Amino acid sequence: MLKFIPLAIVLLLAAPAVAAEQSPEYQRALELLAETPLIDGHNDVPWQYRTRVDNRLEAIDLNDDTTELDPPMHTDMARLRAGRLGAQFWSVYVPPAYSGDEAVRIQLEQIDLAHRLIQRHDELEFVTTADELERSFAEGRIPSMLGMEGGHVLNNSLATLRMFHRLGALYLTLTHWQSHDWADAATDAPRHDGLNEFGKEVVREMNWLGMLIDLSHVSPAVMHDALDVSEAPVIFSHSSAMGVTPHARNAPDDVLDRLPDNGGVVMITIVPSFVNEELRQWGAERAAEQARLESLHPGHPDAVESGMDDWLEANPEPQADLADVVDHFDYIRDRIGVEYIGIGGDYDGITTVPVGLEDVSTYPALVAELIRRGYSDDDIRAILGNNVLRVMREAEAVAARMQSERPASDAQFEDFE
Template structure:
């Protein structure tokens, strides 16, 4: 092609997103509906949520207008509930979040379509609707019960993050003290049962040992619904190279997160330094909160936080491509589950900016289509095919009341 006719990065990105709209791995609108509106959404306008700012609480990151601007074609809505809840309460709350998500989808039938299969996703995209899937964030949502896990699948959940912030009776979290050196016997059976049904195993939030244990027993692709590369940002929520190197054999997809503190290493260190300064001030001035507040304000004035940008997110994608390959990268923004996205991608309207940045770095249209949704489509179809091959296999059973931390 003559140089004068060469497509610009903007044109390459636009063509890729038209052919393969973004399939985003994690959006926390459902917990926003719970926290802001007590799940009372009969009068909730999801077309434009910019008016949801309330005092110190920023406006929501997500609405139908901005999803369209962001070229989002499929969305995993997180039916997250707090891991601090007692597990029986967490099970109930998760069902309530599935309910509010389904009601949100039903209230917006011209723009959203409930999707339970890869075919559903493909159909919704072809109709110009956003395919709406549901993912559970944390195994506390099943209350130590494979029976509950199966019922959550029947209610429509299509992935489960094995842990959230808390280590469970059967799985170690990345950000809590380990108890099992990964997954125990029951935890490995959770993975097996999920894949027997066709539910995607999500390894965001779990410890490195748990990632390896899950891969050891997986016959279907796993996902990381919203994580980065630990070699670029050392946060334990990110994925180490030892795990990235196993994705080609597994077929899994790392859906890259946009959360600034997970993608910009300088910002992560700034946050840690600020926490250390706050702890120092509290030790110096016990019982004098005004002194602590004044000292922290002085520290803030002379230690401005670094700025995270779209380029930071692209750096993670570059590294994952280097270690795991182009076929194992996706997008998992974590919008409405963080204060803001990086500069240029503050909300869900910003995805095209990321794809322009990648095109500037030499990614082809075919590469960008894989990252936006084709890799995720392939992984889901392979997970469904694996489940179909296990159709005659009986469900895994455990006696009622058996301790799940027993080996």
């Protein structure tokens, strides 16, 4: 009798997921995902290759089940297909710990890795325009674009920006976790109270190129400065709503309120502490307890570790779930409209995920929840990809106009000092 208990438990746990996949909402979600490309704004698989296997493409095969790796990954080809990914921005991230020429070199290596990764898989196709994306999706492939994360990689050079764009980078997140020579990060001390004059020139040159301006990670002052300067719609490639969860990485209300005039899109992310306030508060309390114990026990890491084990046992970590994520969709819809919402998972760039959104295969469950909450088919098509396609086309049109009006900028960083 006992030997059958584990199987019974497995079946019991699996039953809700099976029932969900058989629901009318889930089946309609699959139909909508077949019609409109789900454009995911941010996936960190390229950085997984760097940190795990030093960018050796042969060492990790996305045709295999990457849940078998230690630690498991969120992405592989089978799960991309199960999740009905219609297009993917692959992040070619470089940490802000690297600077100057070294940051430029690593950026080139990550762009090279992403190109080789896309070329390796017939199901993926490198694209750079909205028309190419739609054509590739219609042909049954997963259109793949590159997004740079952190303006420090420019090494204060517009020429470097232009060459990265020529190599296929379609967006640039203006900062990562740290402020740098021309822009302030949301999670670091400000150096410029927004963008300095060179930073504003970067935004203008990105408009000229048709490169999307990504405001995830930047300070609210940078968000406002970029919206003041940009002639094209902006994106948040992986952020949520500060009005729901007041995390520094989310978009504040006064910025959301400017998006209808700009036409930009917040690609809502699943990062647990960005979408669940109880979890955000728990993280702050955990960090405070860590600091307290380190102050009480200097030079005694074992005592600190033991104290933290006791604290964690008494204060278990809360869990975010799919409903928390969709609450952010509701908030932005109710405040400014569905026209300004997209999806930006941040899979393989995070270590924990919400319950119900464990990996890239779970996107149909997200869409099914939108259906359950009353979103119309047109609303969902807009959120999946039509909003981002509009942004891409508007950025392309702005670039065509600006390039007919002036050449590339000759400005140098030193001109603004």
